[in-house]
Amino acid sequence: MMRVNLWAVTEVMAAVLPGMVERGRGAVVNIGSASSEAIPSFPFYTMYAATKRYVAQFSRSLHVEYASKGIHVQYQAPFFVSTRMVAKFTEAGWLSPFAVSADDYACAAVGWIGHGGALCVPNLSHQLTWCVAAVVPNSALDWLLLRTNAWSRGLCLSKSERRRLSGTTLGLVAHGLNLNLVGRDPNNLAEISDMIRSRHRAVQIKTVVFDLYLVLTPHGEEPLRD
Known part of the structure; x- marks a missing residue:
């Protein structure tokens, strides 16, 4: 959380x-x-x-x-x-x-x-x-x-x-707004992007892979847990 x-x-x-x-x-x-x-x-x-x-x-x-x-x-x-x-x-x-x-x-x-x-x-x-x-x-x-x-x-x-795509996100797409999708799994992000593009071709989508299990330390990025 x-x-x-x-x-x-x-x-x-x-x-x-x-x-x-x-x-x-x-x-x-x-x-x-x-x-x-x-x-x-x-x-x-x-x-x-x-x-x-x-x-x-x-x-x-x-x-x-x-x-x-x-x-x-x-x-x-x-x-x-x-x-x-x-x-x-x-x-x-x-x-x-x-x-x-x-x-x-x-x-x-x-x-x-x-x-x-x-x-x-x-x-x-x-x-x-x-x-x-x-x-x-x-x-x-x-x-x-x-x-x-x-x-x-x-x-x-x-x-x-859990839900993979919220109703709010689909509502934004339906109104023609572009999206930035953020997640840990690049394959999952690509799958969601392809699904959205297949329904709304005019929408521009950027994906950002963001690993929430990594934390920034003085020694660089390290796993939050072993």
Whole structure:
């Protein structure tokens, strides 16, 4: 979690911002989570919420630093989106009134790129959920999340499957935006690039191989683990 939400976000931002500064324009969207903003705690997913909080403050600060250079840095903080990650919740009927489809969220998210402030909640359903959470006492939210997250944790521990391409990414492509794909596996990146190009020939795609298991030391890059 720290490699993805802390180190990778920081390194990728450091890689793309100089080019945007040189051009005098650019837009950055970091996808976060309402778990770091709208609710007092997120038990059993502590590292997830804590690292998303880093992304939020990181994005806010960069938004202020780079606004005068024509660069818009935005942190989007969605609630639940109907993906495989929350499939067990929706199947049980717990999130059906609150979760939005990946396509609906992607359309709303794309519409806000380059607009608004540093923090953005693009989807109307999520905005309403945020308002409801704001009026519920923190103690009640803590009680509820402790129990629901403990239940979901028991389900998720047995799941090893993950999505290879997010609905937000497909939404960006559908609107004709070019992509930079970042990952550890060059073969996986090439496969995803070929799939996107087969559907959207006009989209330009760059791939960056970024090994999150390597750390920079005084002796050069070394494995994070043996």
